[in-house]
Amino acid sequence: MPEAMLEVSNICKTFGGVRASRNVSLSVPDGKITSLIGPNGAGKTTLFAQITGFLKPDSGSIRFLGEDITGASPEEIAERGMIRTFQVVKPFAGQTVRDNIAVGAHLRIRSRRGALAKAEEVAREVGLGNRLDQDASSLTVAGRKRLEVARALATEPKLILFDEVLAGLNPSEIRDVIPVIRAVKDRGITILLIEHVMQAVMSLSEYTWVLNQGGLIAEGVPKDVVSDPHVIEAYLGKGMAERIAAREKADV
Numbered sequence: 001m002p003e004a005m006l007e008v009s010n011i012c013k014t015f016g017g018v019r020a021s022r023n024v025s026l027s028v029p030d031g032k033i034t035s036l037i038g039p040n041g042a043g044k045t046t047l048f049a050q051i052t053g054f055l056k057p058d059s060g061s062i063r064f065l066g067e068d069i070t071g072a073s074p075e076e077i078a079e080r081g082m083i084r085t086f087q088v089v090k091p092f093a094g095q096t097v098r099d100n101i102a103v104g105a106h107l108r109i110r111s112r113r114g115a116l117a118k119a120e121e122v123a124r125e126v127g128l129g130n131r132l133d134q135d136a137s138s139l140t141v142a143g144r145k146r147l148e149v150a151r152a153l154a155t156e157p158k159l160i161l162f163d164e165v166l167a168g169l170n171p172s173e174i175r176d177v178i179p180v181i182r183a184v185k186d187r188g189i190t191i192l193l194i195e196h197v198m199q200a201v202m203s204l205s206e207y208t209w210v211l212n213q214g215g216l217i218a219e220g221v222p223k224d225v226v227s228d229p230h231v232i233e234a235y236l237g238k239g240m241a242e243r244i245a246a247r248e249k250a251d252v
């Protein structure tokens with residue numbers, strides 16, 4: 001079998017007494033949208049931070065495109081073609097949408113003119129083509145999410161790790177942004193999402209991993225994973241899976 005695009009093997013990370021990653025291993029396949037879910041504090045963002053070089057794992061290894069990148073810097077990892085987005089999008093205030101996106105483009109394009117042209121191209125792809133001259137800090141939450149996607153795209157990545165790109169959006173904004181994510185995949189870019197919006201997990205991702213208290217507790221296609229008793233208990237508390245099953249039986 002060919003090696004997966006991203007191979008995370010036995011990652012461990014402890015903060016004081018908190019085991020944020022407990023022996024986590026996962027293989028992200030090329031060309032698909034996959035996802036990472038789990039209750040608050042499960043260790044999802046910490047795992048993303050280690051994969052993309054913002055935190056160093058205590059042990060374990062990370063391979064991207066067949067090469068060991070464990071301990072490499074975020075810049076080096078971005079140059080290799082892997083970029084993450086952040087939960088809270090902070091645009092550079094006082095700068096236009098065009099300038100904000102050009103920051104991402106400068107990873108590969110030295111000239112200012114080239115970076116601005118690239119920014120315009122990706123802005124159009126994410127639906128910000130008519131906002132290029134606007135101050136980025138005046139964008140709505142949904143606009144900032146699009147900006148975050150555009151900044152990532154401008155680095156010409158092979159793999160994007162989206163950290164809750166739909167958080168804070170209302171249902172109609174979510175419906176607008178989901179096709180933007182799908183379009184990124186259709187360009188041939190692989191995506192790993194951290195997502196709390198289950199509608200998005202179910203409709204976008206082909207495979208999902210579930211983290212709880214730093215460790216993986218389930219994985220598989222989303223529709224199977226969400227009915228897994230271990231997953232229901234992790235989200236809703238002990239005993240809930242049994243109670244739900246009993247209620248369903250009573251309803252039949």
Ligand SMILES: Nc1ncnc2c1ncn2[C@@H]1O[C@H](COP(=O)(O)OP(=O)(O)OP(=O)(O)O)[C@@H](O)[C@H]1O
Pocket residue numbers: 015016018019020038039040041042043044045046047
């Ligand atoms: N820099 C840090 N120092 C100390 N503890 C940390 C640090 N970063 C994360 N943690 C702890 O590690 C655990 C995992 O946190 P993490 O943010 O990765 O969870 P998460 O699954 O992304 O949560 P959420 O869905 O709420 O964003 C939590 O207990 C958190 O308090």
